[in-house]
Amino acid sequence: MEHQLLSLFHSRRDVSRMDVRLERAVSKKRKGETVTAQAQEDQGNPKVEVLYLNTNAEVSFHSSWGTTLRDIWAKAYVELKEAKRDNDRFECQTGQSLMNSLDKTLEQLRAEHTCQNRKYQIRSETGGA
């Protein structure tokens, strides 16, 4: 049993190693992209990422600091080519709910340090307990 657990842990460690190698391999390319992305942010076009947990599909697009989360959420469905469901919830990818912040702008969220990396997720509520 311990052997299997160790194997699983090693698998995860290997993933981390692979990630590091990939990170290094594309670092030069990324430097160029970072300059472009940073320039876009400076010009008021922050990048946002939205993960659709129902399918694990992810989209990213540039927005503006004055855009509300509600608008970002709506645009994400268009980009994902999915329809909004009544029980969908908008969250930070840490799992923190953002349903009480939908009318806040990215600027306001940045000021209050909420989901600062702008990586969001759409989760459908389930029935259960």
Place this chain on the structure above:
Amino acid sequence: MPDVAAGAAALDRHLENILQGKDLDRLGWSRPDKLTLLVPLFAQRASSADLYLVRLGFHSYPEWPPSTQFVNPESLRYDMDTDKKWLPKIEGAIEIAVHPEYDHDGKKIQLICCSYTLEFYEVKHGVDAQHLWDAKTHTFAATLAAIRRGLLPEFYKGPFEPRS
């Protein structure tokens, strides 16, 4: 009769989308047969992380959600007399619960009480229409996301029985 060929084909298709070029082994996942996927998940506590292994069965997929069970990582099965330590205790989450011995049709079974698991429908658990599994939208990624949410520190209370 479940259409097992359809289940295997849907798993092929959805797995490709979800992995996005990543290697199954590298993620620590495994597919011992065409209709089974084993996925390790970590639950976070204040001072440590606990490993769990979820076995997903795709014999009725995608019309129904995958069969979903926490299993002993050694036997890849769940024996309720000895394997409760491989089940997470989830408290305070209104969307998911784990029952180590759920009474159903005169038998006791493990039940992950969540509308994105097959067993939830097999025991005919009550559910609001808005929470039903939707074969057109959902994939097994939704099942894993629901379980991962239950394993967040705010809900996770450790294994059902101590491991040492």
